[in-house]
Every structure is written in C-alpha cells, then in structure tokens.
Amino acid sequence: MHRHRHSAGGWTRYGYVILGSFLVALGLETFLVPNRLIDGGVTGIAILLSYLSGWPVGLFLVVLNVPFLYFGYVQIGRTFAWTTAVAVLLLSGFATLLTPVPAVTSDLLLVSVFGGLLIGGGLGLILRHGGSLDGADIVALTLSRATGFSVGEVILGLNVLIFGAAMWVIGADRALYSLLTYFSAYKMVDLVVQGLDESRGVFIISARAREISEAIQHRLGRGVTHFHAEGGRSQSPLHVLYTVVTRLELAKLKSIVLDHDDDAFFAIHPVAEAGGGTLRKHNIH
Numbered sequence: 001m002h003r004h005r006h007s008a009g010g011w012t013r014y015g016y017v018i019l020g021s022f023l024v025a026l027g028l029e030t031f032l033v034p035n036r037l038i039d040g041g042v043t044g045i046a047i048l049l050s051y052l053s054g055w056p057v058g059l060f061l062v063v064l065n066v067p068f069l070y071f072g073y074v075q076i077g078r079t080f081a082w083t084t085a086v087a088v089l090l091l092s093g094f095a096t097l098l099t100p101v102p103a104v105t106s107d108l109l110l111v112s113v114f115g116g117l118l119i120g121g122g123l124g125l126i127l128r129h130g131g132s133l134d135g136a137d138i139v140a141l142t143l144s145r146a147t148g149f150s151v152g153e154v155i156l157g158l159n160v161l162i163f164g165a166a167m168w169v170i171g172a173d174r175a176l177y178s179l180l181t182y183f184s185a186y187k188m189v190d191l192v193v194q195g196l197d198e199s200r201g202v203f204i205i206s207a208r209a210r211e212i213s214e215a216i217q218h219r220l221g222r223g224v225t226h227f228h229a230e231g232g233r234s235q236s237p238l239h240v241l242y243t244v245v246t247r248l249e250l251a252k253l254k255s256i257v258l259d260h261d262d263d264a265f266f267a268i269h270p271v272a273e274a275g276g277g278t279l280r281k282h283n284i285h
Contacts, residue, residue: 013129017087023122024133025094031115032181033057034103036170039119040159040182041136042068048162048169056099058092068135071142083131091133112177116184123185124192199271201244204257205229206264209239215256216243244271 028039028047036051038044046060065088073081105111126133140154147154159182166175206212213224227240245253250268257264 013083014086016125016129017083017131018090020122020125020129021087021090021133022094023125024119025091025098025122027115027118027122028057029095029098030101030104031111031118032178035106035108035111036174037108037111037115037181038162038166038170038175038178039116039185040162041134041155043119043134044159044162044166044178044182048166051169056096058095058099061095062088062092065133065135068138071135071138072132075138075142079130080132083126083129084133087126087131087133108174108177109180112180113184116181117188119181120185120188121192124189127189128193199244199246200250201242201269201271202250202253203267204241204243204264205238205266206241206257206261207239208261208264209241212257212260212264213241215260216241216253219256220245220249220253222249 024043028043031037032039033047033050038047042064043061046057046064049055049060049064050057065084069081069085069088072084103111104114123133132138136155136158140158143154144150149157163175163179163182166178170178204212209226213226216222216224222243222245225242227242229238229240230236231238243253254266257266
C-alpha cells in the first residue's frame with residue numbers, strides 16, 4: 001500500500017511538471033519569441049542565442065541546462081536533478097512543436113504581462129513539485145556559497161548582465177518590455193508556489209493567554225501552541241501563544257485577541273507552508 005501511494009504521488013508530480021513545461025513553452029512560443037522579447041535567467045540566454053543564430057530555442061534550452069543538472073544533483077539531490085531534466089526535455093519538445101504557432105498578439109504590453117504570467121505559472125508548478133527550469137537558480141546557489149553574496153543578489157547580478165546584453169541584441173525598448181515580462185513571471189511564481197491561501201504565523205503575548213487560546217480553538221478551529229518565556233527587560237514570566245491562520249482568518253484572529261485583552265501584543269509573519277500536527281484546522285464550535 002505504501003509503495004502504491006508513493007507511485008501515485010510520483011505520477012501526480014510528473015503530471016504537474018508536464019503541465020508546467022507546456023505553459024512555459026506556450027508563453028515562450030506564442031508570446032515572447034515571435035515578438036522578440038526574452039525572459040530572465042538561462043531561458044533568456046537561450047532566446048538571445050536563438051535570435052542571434054536562427055537555431056531553435058528548444059535546442060539551446062537543453063544545451064545550456066545540461067551542465068547545471070550536475071550541480072543540481074550535487075547541491076540539492078537526485079530527485080531534483082531528475083525532475084529538472086524531465087522538465088527541460090519536455091520544455092524543449094513543447095517549444096519545438098509550438099514553433100509554427102503564430103503569435104497571440106503583437107501588443108508588447110500584453111505580450112509582456114500575459115507571456116510572463118504563463119511562464120511564471122509553469123515555472124511555479126515545476127518548482128512546487130521538486131524541479132526547476134532555470135539553471136541560473138543553481139548557479140546562484142553555488143556562487144552564493146563560494147562568494148558570500150546572497151542567492152538573491154547573485155540572481156539579480158546575472159539578470160542585470162542578461163538584460164544588458166538584450167539591449168544590444170533586441171534594442172532598449174524590447175529589453176525593457178522583457179524586464180516587465182520577468183517581473184510578471186516572478187510574481188506569478190510566488191503566487192503558484194505559496195498559493196492564494198497563503199498562511200500567517202502569529203505570536204501572541206497576553207496575561208489572558210489561556211482564554212485567548214480557547215477562543216481561537218473554538219471560534220477559528222485552529223490549534224495553538226503554548227510557550228513559557230521571560231521578558232527581556234522586566235525578567236517577569238510570559239505566556240506566549242503561537243498559531244497559524246490563513247490571510248482570510250487574520251482579521252478574525254485579531255478581533256478574538258483584542259476582545260479578550262486590549263493590551264495583548266502580537267507579531268505576524270508569512271508562512272510559506274504549514275500542515276499537520278497542532279496546525280491542522282479543527283471543526284468550529
């Protein structure tokens with residue numbers, strides 16, 4: 001039974017990888033490439049090389065990503081490298097099949113926004129299910145460990161070079177529209193990976209912590225974890241609560257806390273993923 005569930009989960013994962021690769025190819029071949037725009041990262045380099053050589057984008061996507069598969073295997077693991085290899089091959093195949101398809105529109109603003117959304121949606125699905133389509137992320141991870149720069153700083157530096165080269169190859173206007181494509185894709189990746197129902201973790205410090213905890217469990221159906229702490233200045237004992245809620249539940253949580261204690265302190269932070277244990281939602285009474 002366990003092997004069966006694992007196999008089903010694996011096939012589901014690859015189903016999303018197939019869909020993600022198709023969405024990226026659709027964004028590239030029906031929006032960006034016919035209008036001579038690019039995306040960031042290795043995909044952007046592949047498109048630029050295609051413009052300069054006249055060879056298919058799919059070919060460069062495979063060739064450029066092959067060296068990074070090894071780094072992905074070493075830095076992250078075999079499953080990541082295998083999923084990424086499948087995604088890259090699928091993207092190359094879909095891009096080749098879609099090459100004769102005409103552009104959806106020639107309006108560069110629409111191309112930038114909707115092409116970016118398609119690409120970001122596809123990338124997000126692949127990232128969420130354990131793979132990647134962009135060797136720039138792996139390069140950034142490797143260089144970050146070697147140089148001391150953060151991964152974000154390395155990615156930013158790489159993309160500055162790519163879009164700078166784009167100004168020379170496709171012109172300043174199209175390079176700037178391409179930058180808009182990159183930001184559209186970036187935001188869509190966040191949306192897909194984190195989900196519309198993004199969670200928030202909340203720390204609550206109150207003299208009426210137990211009453212607040214009971215109210216959260218009864219009125220929101222959320223589990224609550226209790227901590228015993230000590231004030232840094234007063235050195236007096238503190239009762240700290242921690243719970244995770246969705247964005248839609250956040251206003252109600254604040255109302256519950258303030259209904260019981262106007263002087264309660266709470267701190268809210270984003271949670272990329274949460275599930276199981278005391279964080280599982282229970283029935284509301």
